[in-house]
């Protein structure tokens with residue numbers, strides 16, 4: 034009698050025995066990844082919109098966990114994706130010249146300052162691998178975007194982790210963490226998850242503290258939602274010759290999170306070096322076509338900005354009316370201390386079709402990051418919070434995954 038693994042009826046029609054896949058997990062001496070990876074965790078994204086639709090009782094959903102564009106992709110970008118579909122049998126342009134030039138035109142800068150990437154995440158990895166090494170240090174603010182830690186550890190750099198607070202950016206603390214061995218200071222402006230952004234004066238204070246050859250990486254994934262004229266603009270700083278690497282994305286204000294397109298702006302000699310680290314065809318045909326079209330669709334971008342400008346204060350006021358403490362935000366999201374265990378609240382909200390991001394991953398078990406949504410999405414969120422919050426326990430303070 035054949036074992037299940039040898040049974041041809043279970044293994045297709047060839048009759049050849051295949052190994053039992055479950056045996057792979059118990060192999061005695063598997064190949065091992067390098068030891069440093071033990072310090073890293075696999076990135077856990079927010080609940081996907083599809084999961085929400087399955088959980089919602091009445092079909093209404095509010096996907097407010099991933100800071101996406103509430104109105105979806107620019108119609109021009111979707112049309113460009115369709116038009117580009119028949120090119121996918123050929124390699125894309127490795128230098129992504131069309132997008133590089135479109136980005137340069139949009140910001141009135143020289144294309145040699147621009148390096149496109151497979152999303153801002155990819156740009157951050159390229160910066161980490163291109164700037165850092167085991168003898169260098171990276172200043173990593175917390176709470177902030179997890180990719181800075183990952184990119185620094187992948188390059189073998191020493192981390193200098195610094196608390197920047199939940200309201201505002203403690204720039205003095207960041208400055209104090211800079212040493213002669215610093216190679217990179219990572220900073221998101223607006224910061225994910227807190228929404229705080231860096232002023233021009235504070236950017237200058239950080240730049241003054243940097244040792245020669247180091248860079249201030251300004252992750253401006255949410256730049257389009259900033260509305261305070263006193264804030265630093267990483268692209269302008271890089272274009273003026275400051276040691277700044279500005280990182281931008283098409284995932285947020287342009288609504289293209291699913292195609293993966295982003296870029297960095299830095300001094301041309303640094304861009305030429307970092308281009309060696311980027312994989313050869315980082316930007317595929319579809320992503321490049323969609324991103325170029327999205328840059329041209331200023332109406333869609335304006336719609337996102339206007340919606341956030343209108344809905345953000347309404348969301349903050351509604352959360353505060355429910356007893357939450359909410360930090361001021363320059364992004365398309367808010368950081369709220371809900372006063373209860375946020376992981377419990379987030380998991381119960383899913384049954385109402387609502388996704389928010391609990392703060393446990395940032396060591397803030399009572400906080401949640403909530404994306405600014407459409408009026409309908411925010412109404413559903415508030416309805417669900419009213420049903421869920423009174424029955425949630427306060428946090429035990431135990432760290433959550």
Ligand SMILES: Cc1ncc(COP(=O)(O)O)c(C=O)c1O
Pocket residue numbers: 099100151152153154155178221224225252254255281282283284290294295
């Ligand atoms: C601050 C920050 N930087 C970068 C990214 C990554 O953006 P992308 O989708 O382009 O990889 C995100 C995504 O959430 C973010 O919040």
